Amino acid sequence: MAEDAWDAAVSDMLARVAGACSPEETGARLAARACEMGEYMVKKVETSQGMEGTSDCEKGCGWCCHAQVPVSKPEAEWLRGWINENFSRAHRDDTLARIARNRDLTEGRSLEERVAVWDQTPCIFLHESVCRVYPVRPLVCRAWHALNREQCRRAFLARETGAEIDNTPFRNYILGVVRDELARIMPWPGGGVLPLPEAMACLI
Numbered sequence: 046m047a048e049d050a051w052d053a054a055v056s057d058m059l060a061r062v063a064g065a066c067s068p069e070e071t072g073a074r075l076a077a078r079a080c081e082m083g084e085y086m087v088k089k090v091e092t093s094q095g096m097e098g099t100s101d102c103e104k105g106c107g108w109c110c111h112a113q114v115p116v117s118k119p120e121a122e123w124l125r126g127w128i129n130e131n132f133s134r135a136h137r138d139d140t141l142a143r144i145a146r147n148r149d150l151t152e153g154r155s156l157e158e159r160v161a162v163w164d165q166t167p168c169i170f171l172h173e174s175v176c177r178v179y180p181v182r183p184l185v186c187r188a189w190h191a192l193n194r195e196q197c198r199r200a201f202l203a204r205e206t207g208a209e210i211d212n213t214p215f216r217n218y219i220l221g222v223v224r225d226e227l228a229r230i231m232p233w234p235g236g237g238v239l240p241l242p243e244a245m246a247c248l249i
């Protein structure tokens with residue numbers, strides 16, 4: 046499939062989902078469908094290229110979960126619905142405290158300043174090196190991967206933002222198209238995407 050045909054197919058399918066559900070459920074439905082479609086395409090392309098299962102990521106590594114995750118509004122709404130159904134009061138309070146701390150240490154700071162504290166600013170959903178929202182994690186989290194997780198560990202410990210992390214060439218592109226289309230169909234008031242802590246502060 047040509048690149049622009051893939052873009053058009055994503056746009057067309059998400060527009061049909063948006064047209065078929067109520068305003069309250071549109072964001073969550075869009076994000077769920079977008080993730081399903083994006084992951085289906087990633088699997089199909091990686092399989093055809095003999096690259097299926099080459100990722101070296103595993104539960105508990107979590108090095109990449111210290112970078113800022115940008116999310117579209119539908120992704121954040123999907124997270125909110127899932128949190129409302131699955132988080133205890135204690136988990137919710139803990140998440141609110143992490144949001145406040147993360148925003149305090151990162152908002153308005155330069156990249157160098159954020160990197161300097163990235164061991165103190167794990168993702169608001171990372172708990173004991175495991176993602177608390179894994180089934181509904183954002184598209185960026187589904188795209189980030191490594192063929193050798195030792196490269197991620199070294200980059201994290203050396204605070205190297207531009208380190209070469211070997212990966213397959215398809216995931217970032219395919220899931221990036223899907224995320225951009227979600228952000229276009231249902232934008233935040235200022236447009237684009239928001240860092241995860243800021244996005245969730247608006248919604249939970």
Ligand code: SF4
Nearest residue numbers: 110168170171176186
């Ligand atoms: S949402 Fe989950 S997978 Fe994504 S950065 Fe946070 S902890 Fe990691």
